[in-house]
Amino acid sequence: MRTGTLFDPIEQDLHTDEYKINMGPQHPATHGVLRLILTIDGEVIKNVEPDLGYIHRSIEKICERDNYRQIVHLTDRMDYLSSHINNEAVCLLIENALEIEVSDRVKVIRTILDELTRISSHLLWWGVMGMDVGALTTFMYGFREREMINDIFENTCGARLTMNYNVPGGLMWDIYSGFVRDTKAFLKHFKPKLKEYNDLLTDNIIFRKRTEGIGVLSKESAIAYGVTGPTMRGSGVSCDIRKLFPYSAYDRVEFEEIFMQGGDTFDRYLVRMKEMEQSIHIIEQLIDNIPEGETLEKTRAVIKLPKGEFYQRVETARGELGVYVISDGKKSPYRMKFRSPGFSNLSVINEIAVGHKIGDFVAIISTLDLVIPDIDR
């Protein structure tokens, strides 16, 4: 027993220091090649600094070289899990700029595929989320259901991930003959699975302990950092582009915008789980009455946008994707800018991760649902 001294010799010898470790670029828990420089004190995170640029491909610069038809396929390579929605953003921009009105058939097919894309993206996220917090089973289950969606995509447009199904003025082809049947079969198969997922992971005590109260993102900082998508709705802010600025067939379907008030990791998790239910609901409203009509409006061989600035936003599985084009009337854009949801969502990481342990940090990145090619472009 040492008493009566303010100076503790043991404390002085064994005092802890802050030090830096690299998380990534090739760390399995970072969902891609993202490098995070963590300043940690023992296990506690003091500062997070994302270091981007590892897979920068200068897609925006390539867009200035390519013509408007060719730009569409590049957006597949940004957020590869929402490739159909990315394609749609560029196509909608071109259609709006040229004042082309696509038929109802195109709008409905696009919306159905958007929602299938969203479910497929959320399924992959769910699987990986479980894996990040130590439950490998979810990864297998999530990919199992995702396979059915991928098969529908493959039958529709010949590719499973980089779809390139939207073209300016409509769709590359009509849907294949079994599309409605396959989509219905998927919905029938998928609905009971959601309950299984909740039994398996959502209600799991270990998972709950690891996510509740972790990484709380307040309403104010969510707005300040420009966070969008499920990440922001987990903090209780309305930001669904499908509701606020409806495009395609979203103005004729009924669905709920999911909110949670807490803003912690578990709330962001719940938003995505409930969004899958809403996506099913949207597809169910549309799948039985796909209207007849042209699938491709006539456009000129070389598309030239009128002079000016154009902006189009869509809701991808991760948040708001904005496409901004400055056109000087030539066949390629003068400047193209993508406002990717991943980049803004990543920027909030320092705000919500500081003070947590490294193990929790993995859960936090996981619910931000980062896709690195989307951040780096």
Next chain:
Amino acid sequence: MGYFSDIIHGFKTLLTGMKVTGKYFFNARKEIITQQYPDNRDTLTFPERFRGRVDMPHNENNEHRCTGCQACEIACPNGSIEIIWDRVLNPETGKKKKAIEKHIYHLSMCTMCNLCIVACPTDAIVMTHEFELAAYDRSDLTFVLNKPGSKLMAGVEE
């Protein structure tokens, strides 16, 4: 009391999860989506629209449908297609006409976006179902799509 009820609740949630995994453990044959890939090569089925390597179909007389209009070359975002063409004298009409010498396809640059197929006015090129495209040498990734000695199919140009 809260301490013990927490423990019981915790076990309950774990067992609910185990029930789900147990169901699949005992019905392991159900819902298998994986394929024994290299072994099932002969029985693989492809969707009709599958996007593999680009190819130019020839008929039995070694004739293709490519007029050398270069629409695919212009449509390609990556410069994967290169067409070497020349004006060839048609012995029947006595006029010089555009004809392809070589339709070169660089697989190494191709992203399978399908824009060339859509652009082709005569349906001369198609996406095959070929997907095992790895090669040991980069030069193996460049193809000349028109076969040697092939010529334009009659009736395509009109």
